[in-house]
Amino acid sequence: MAERKAAVKAAAEPDFLQFNDLACEGVGGKVIFATDEWFAPASNLLKKEQPQFIASAFTDFGKWMDGWETRRKRIPGHDWCIIELGVPGLIYGFDVDTSFFTGNHSPHVSIQAGCLDHPPRFTLEGDRIGMAASDTQLAAVARLGSEAWPELVSVSELKPGYSDCCHNYFKVNFNHRVTHVRLNMYPDGGIARLRVYGIGQRDWSSVSNQDVDLVALTNGGVCLGYSDAHFGHPRNMIGLGRADNMADGWETARRLDRPKKLKVDQQGILQVPGWEWAVFRLSRPGVIIRIEVDTNHFKGNFPDSCRIEACTLTPDEEAQCIRTKWSSGKWQVLLPPQKLRPHHRHHYSEADLTLSCPVTHVRLIIAPDGGVSRLRLWGRPTKTMAAQTGQHMPASRL
Numbered sequence: 001m002a003e004r005k006a007a008v009k010a011a012a013e014p015d016f017l018q019f020n021d022l023a024c025e026g027v028g029g030k031v032i033f034a035t036d037e038w039f040a041p042a043s044n045l046l047k048k049e050q051p052q053f054i055a056s057a058f059t060d061f062g063k064w065m066d067g068w069e070t071r072r073k074r075i076p077g078h079d080w081c082i083i084e085l086g087v088p089g090l091i092y093g094f095d096v097d098t099s100f101f102t103g104n105h106s107p108h109v110s111i112q113a114g115c116l117d118h119p120p121r122f123t124l125e126g127d128r129i130g131m132a133a134s135d136t137q138l139a140a141v142a143r144l145g146s147e148a149w150p151e152l153v154s155v156s157e158l159k160p161g162y163s164d165c166c167h168n169y170f171k172v173n174f175n176h177r178v179t180h181v182r183l184n185m186y187p188d189g190g191i192a193r194l195r196v197y198g199i200g201q202r203d204w205s206s207v208s209n210q211d212v213d214l215v216a217l218t219n220g221g222v223c224l225g226y227s228d229a230h231f232g233h234p235r236n237m238i239g240l241g242r243a244d245n246m247a248d249g250w251e252t253a254r255r256l257d258r259p260k261k262l263k264v265d266q267q268g269i270l271q272v273p274g275w276e277w278a279v280f281r282l283s284r285p286g287v288i289i290r291i292e293v294d295t296n297h298f299k300g301n302f303p304d305s306c307r308i309e310a311c312t313l314t315p316d317e318e319a320q321c322i323r324t325k326w327s328s329g330k331w332q333v334l335l336p337p338q339k340l341r342p343h344h345r346h347h348y349s350e351a352d353l354t355l356s357c358p359v360t361h362v363r364l365i366i367a368p369d370g371g372v373s374r375l376r377l378w379g380r381p382t383k384t385m386a387a388q389t390g391q392h393m394p395a396s397r398l
């Protein structure tokens, strides 16, 4: 029954949910302006954690809500806010999550996007409950001209935030780099979270002859497929800094095909029939020269071992791999099987690696199952193939 429910849910979910949330506070996203924050501040929109509801929680301004909630408007106009993305990039879709806003959700939204070469200086600090925009802030934000930004989502109805229908997905077809989004709610109300799914696009002009983490989401790395993400999505492994907790890493369910009695080989590696995998497209093709596999927080559930494979794919080959759920193989071994330790940063140098050519994609394989909090792939971007990956299309059904 639980498996059927999961399958039905997966079928209803759009493909773009596999990409990175470019607006999340965890990657530096911030709200720089909001017309009204009476009941709850707009910064809640960008929280990494899922929204929660605490029935007994009230503030001086009303019911405490885990989202952005404005007062019931009694003046002309509508409420809106501007969000600076933590990672500028291409946007493929939005989730406007109205969780727990029932009777006070925003009935309609639209979303616009801008690319600002010189982002505005002002930011909203501190506790914003009960705040309305001042005339000075309104004048400053007017200079951005955000009301004229291109509309990525036209005025659309939102469902209220009951648990079975709180996600409002909007697919986007907009082939321009975005640094800021403007969320308009009509006329007022509450929204729990805004997830902005896309792929980072950094400015590479300042990078010459230096090692970069080619899979980091801030550089434009993206997860394009995986075998299992029961407790945590593999894209978490390419996030900023070290993981906050287990939820901030990739964690699979326990495999059911593990032998009843376990055996190890001469290197102490478990002999098991099955494994789990996650595939990433690098931000740029490059030669990987250093790797970190961090099992931070995974103490009783770290994988026994890992190995990493890599390959070079054209956009057409990538599309074919996605269609076949990565069953086709051009993979070559980059890092041979390594025994892993709990809650530990494993560093591998050039001497441990068995490939020295530029690659575009990598596959991390863990056996038999478990959790990895971060994957870092340090290398030099190669110039010759650079233009190619920038034109990759988003994944179809992963």
Ligand SMILES: NC(=O)NC(NC(N)=O)C(=O)[O-]
Binding pocket: 039, 061, 062, 063, 064, 065, 069, 071, 072, 103, 104
């Ligand atoms: N009970 C409520 O949620 N009321 C109001 N909202 C908050 N947060 O108090 C409202 O109607 O907008």
